[in-house]
Amino acid sequence: MSIQQNLLQIKSLLPSNVTLVAVSKTKPVEDLMEAYNAGQRIFGENKIQEMTEKWQQMPKDIEWHMIGHVQSNKVKYMVPYVKLIHGVDSLKLLKEINRQAARWRKNINCLLQIHIAEEETKFGLDENELIELLNSDEFKEMSNVKVIGLMGMATFTENQEQIKKEFDNLKSIFDKSKKLKTENCQLNTLSMGMSGDYQLAIDCGSTMVRIGSSIFGSR
Template identity: 35%
Template sequence: MSLQQRMQNVEQRIRAACARSGRQRNSVKVAAVTKYVSLDTTIRAVEAGLTNVGENRWQDAQPKWEAIGSKASWHFLGHLQTNKVKEVVGRFDYIHSLDRLSLAKELHKKADALDISVNCFIQVNVSGEESKFGLPPGELFSFAEQLRTLDRIHVAGLMTMAPYESEPEATRPVFAGLRSLRDELNERKILAAPVTELSMGMSNDFEVAVEEGATWLRLGTVLVGKEEE
C-alpha cells in the first residue's frame, strides 16, 4: 500500500474503534514511528500531515530532526540512558519512557539549564514482561511522589507496551490496567495537575488500545511502512 492508503486505512480503523467505544475521534492522537523508514519517507509522512514523529534513538533521529525540525512535534519513545538526556531535552516535545528516578533527575537538570519544562510519560510495565522496561505497577505512586520536587518535569500521562499477541484482544487487560492506574493516580492527587494522557497501542493492537482509552497511539509499520536497510 502507498503511504496515503495506509493513512486512510488507519484513520478508518481508529474512527471505527472510537465509534465502538463511544469516544470522539479528536480524543485520539497518533505519533508516526519512523525508526524503520528513511529520511525521505519521513519527510513525505510529515508533508502528508503526520506531524507527530516518534523515534527510539537520537542517533537515528538526528538526521531527520535536523532536516525537519519544527515542522513536526517530536516524541522520544525508546529507553533513554541518562548520558543521552542532553541530546534529547530541548529537541523532543514528549518523552514516553520515564521509568526511574535517576533519569528524572537528569531530565530536570537539563531542562532547568535550558529554562524549559519537559513533557514526560511515566512508563509502566503493566504486563510484567522481563524483556520490557518500565516501572512495576506497584511502584508508580511512590515514584510519582518523588517527582513532585522536580518542577521542570510535567507528567503528561502514562505509557505501556503490551506483549505482541496473535490475537490483539489478548492485550485488553494491559491497556485497561494502565487506564486504571492513571485514574487512581489522579484520585490520589499525588501530582500538581491531573494526568490526562495514555500512550498505548501499536501497529498490532491499536484498535483495542483505543477502545480502552488510549490518547496517543505509536504507529510504525501499519502507518508509514518498513524499509529494508
C-alpha cells in the same frame, strides 16, 4: 498502498480524542517527508542520535517524541527540541531530564512507563513504584519536567484476551493515578497501542497510539 494512503486511512479510523504518533525509526527522511506532506506532524523515534539527525534536516513545526528506552547519559542531546519523552521508567531518569531541561530553561513533558506485559524484557514501573514516585518530595520539587500521562506495551502475543487484560490493567492504574495532581503532574494522556493492537487499545481507553509499520511498511 503509499505512505500517504496508509496514513489517511488510519487517521480516518481514529477517534478525535486519540493522538497518532507516526513511528519513523529506521526510516529515511524521504519517507517521513511523505507523511509530513500528507499532514502528519508527530513522529516517534527510539534512538536519540537518529532523531537528532532527522530533526536537523526536517521542518521545525514537527513534534518529536522519544519512544525508546532512554539512557540518562543521552538525555542532553535531545533536550533542545524533544516534545515528549514516552518511556520514563525511573526517578533517576526523571531527575536527569529535569537537570538538563533546567540548563535550557525549558519544561519537558514525560510519560511514565508502566510494566504491564508478562515478558521480563519490557521496562517499566509497577503500580506501587508509580505511586511512590509521584508522591516523593524529590519529584514534587522538579520544576522543569511535567508528567502528563502513562504509557505501556502489551505482551507480544496473538492472544487478544491477554492483551485486553493488560490494557485494562493500565487504564485502571491511569484512572487511579489521575487523582495525584501536583504542579508537575497532571495525567491526561494514556499511550498504549501499536500497529498490531491499536484498535483494541483505543477500545480500552488509549488516547495516544504509536503506529509504524502500518504507515511506513515493515522494517
